[in-house]
Structure formats: structure tokens, C-alpha cells
Amino acid sequence: MAPDERGFVDLAVEPYEREYLGPVHRVGFWTCILISAAMTLPALLLYLIYGVAAPRAGALAGLALALTYLLPLTIIEPLSYYSVYGDAGNYMSMTTGNIANLRLPCAAVAQSVAEVPEGTRTGAVIACIGIAVSVVVGVVGVFFGSLAGGWITAQFPPWLTGAFQAYLLPAVLGAVFGQFALRGPVYAIPALTIAGVPLLLGWHPYSIIPAAVVGTVLLGYGLFSWKGIAPGRG
């Protein structure tokens, strides 16, 4: 391969596709199918061992609500990050989550240590190493965190336990809203209005959640089409 204008020599196409991409797609496909199957186990075991099943209509309603939020992100995230982490990176990221805060930074650092540009074949292979390492660190960390977490929280004084039970969830929701509001301040107040007014009018969350997501996306699309307004970097 000839060097590009930066003097960088990429991996040749033939070995990249034959020795790397082919096996990546084969194993990536089956591991993603397996992990999907494994995620049905908890509901199945809860029913088989304890005879407890979620009410079907309620579970479907919850699933529909969850998808209004998750579906756009599931489409957007791989499309946005693909040029950084490549095919193997996508299989791993979609299997293990925590993409923006963990997988992407590890992919980017690996590429920067190797002094390889993103969007190249070598960049994708280096990103794969970075993400694979982050998966191992993540699994080990979360396992010990979960084990210790139960013990640590049992040592808390009652006032702190009460604070966790009452206020942790609203604080998380506020903090995440603040994080996204910084990326798109122009959408923040309209989003609150679109969600808040029906809440005050007593609408059911079933209808408010899709309205808030779709309404804010349409507003963003309109501003982008008419004025070229887009979110800043995170």
C-alpha cells in the first residue's frame, strides 16, 4: 500500500477482509444472537422458578414506551460512531453498552497511542483492541462493584439511606437532562414545555412520552432544515 498525504500506510484490503472482517462478522453475528437469547433468560427463570410473570398488557405498554426512546438511539448510535470504531467495535458496543462514556474514549485513546487515524482499516483494528480491553475492565469492575455495593450500602446511616431512596432517581434524571441541555440549549426549554404542559393537564404518561420524543425531534429537524442549527459536541 502507498502512503497517503499524511504519510500513513493503511492495512491492505485483501488480508483485512479475509483474515479479519470475515471472522468478525461470523462471530459477531452469533454472539449477538446468543446475547439476545441470554437476555430472555431472566424473565423465563423468574416465571419458572417463582411463578411470577409480568402482566402481558402492562409489559407491552412498558416496552412500547421504552422503544420510543431506545429505538432512535439504537439507529443513531451505530451510524454516528461506526467511522471511529468499525465493525468489530460495533458488535462489542451493541453487546456491552456504555458507548459514549467508555467504548469510544478507549477506541480513541488506542488509536492515538498507535498514531493511527480513525476511519481507516488500521484505525478500526486498533479501535477493536481498545474496546475489547474496555469490555474486560468493565465486566471485572462491575462484578466487584455489584458485590461490594450491597455491603457498602448496608453500612450507610439511616439519613443517607433515606436520601438515596427518595432523591437519587430525581437527581439522576435532572443531571442527565442538564448534560443534554448543554449540548442543545435551544431545544431544552421547548422539550420541557412539550413534556410539562400535558403533565400539568393530567395526560397519561403513555401519550406524553412519545409526544415529548417525537415533538422534540421534529422541532430539532425543523431548526436544522431552516436555520442549520445542530447540537454542539458533548
Place this chain on the structure above:
Amino acid sequence: MDWKVIANAPWLWICGFVQAAIGLFQAGYFYRLATRLLARHGGYGPGQVRAIVRGAVITAIGPVMAEIFVMMALVFAISPAYTWQREGVAVGSVVTEMVLISNAAIGVGQEFGQPSFDMVGFAAAVVVVNLSCTIASLGAAFFTPYLGRARGKLSRGDPRLLAVIGVCSALGIFAFFAANEVKRRGGHEVAVIAGAILSMFLFKLADWLHRPRMKEWALGLATFGGMLIARLLQA
């Protein structure tokens, strides 16, 4: 039996181990393919690969610690076993997880984090959270080979459109949950507002100080700050 006991029983730990094993196998296999290709055709020696691994490990420690920090919310609200099953190898950060559990609770007429959340809410959460996350893994299984082409088509050549859709979807859903908590007034309202202000300040502070690694901790610190401020003002 108390639902919290069931939520921390061995069956759920085992489900977490099964998922972790698949995720670790996938990562290990891809790692081996990548290092072998680089050694054979890229001229990378073991020393260079070690440097890449070291960089990734150091980078991963901060976000993983931050994740564990926020993860305590799930340990508290549901159980350590549930947290391990969902966060070990699963699709979704702790925050996504909480939104999905809240959706599940709404579906069965309950509210996550409130006394009304019981065995029915837990069962709904187990179904909704896990099934909704298979969308991502099944999507990856079937569509990864076509991502490059799809990316160009959806963004119409302008990747900023992808950012518009992503940020607006997230703002829409979190606007609903934040407004719903504000509606309760009292400590809930304080926690939401304090969490939002602290989060914006800490993310901005990281930019002002040119310390991007601070952002890994911003969300966790804002969450705990918001929670403590709400507790102090309501004491």
C-alpha cells in the same frame, strides 16, 4: 416472598454470568483477530500492542469507576444481582437502565422509586428492560455489515443530522421524567433542579479547565450533589 429477596437470588447472578461469558468471549476473540492481523500485516510488535492495551486500560478505569459510583442507585433501588445482570454485559448505561425501568413501571401502573413499586413492577422491569435491549444486539447482528452505506444515506451526507435526532430524542424523554419529578414538588423538585444545574456546571468546568477526563465524573458527582442538597433542604 419479598420481591427484593427474589431480585438478589442466585438465578439472577447466574444470568449475569452467562451474559458476561458471551461478552468476554466476543471481546477475547476479536482481540486475538486484531492483534494477529496487526502482527502479520501491519508490522506491530508485542511492545506496540502492549502500549495500546495500557492506554485503553488506563482510559477505561475512570469511566468504569464512575459507572460503579452511579450504579449504586440500581443496587439500592433493586438489588446487586440485578445490577450485575444488567450492567456487567448488557446494553445500557445505568441512566438508560433507570429510564427503561421507569417505563416498565408506568406500563403496569406503578412508579419506580416509590413504595408502589412491587413484585409486579419488578417482573415488568425484567421483561421490558431485557427485551427492549435485544433491539440493539439483534440490530448489530443483522445490520453491522451495512452500516457504512446506511450512514451516508440517513445523514444525507451531513452527520450533524444524526446528532440532532440523538440529542432531541434524549432531551424529549428526560424532559418528561424531569418534569414528572418536578411536579411532585418538595425534595424531588430540588433534586432535579440541583442535579441539572450541578451537571451543567461540572461539564462546563471541564471545558473551561481543558480537562476532558473530568466529564467522566461530572454526572456521578452532580447526581450525588443533587441528592444531598435535596436531603439537606428537606431535613
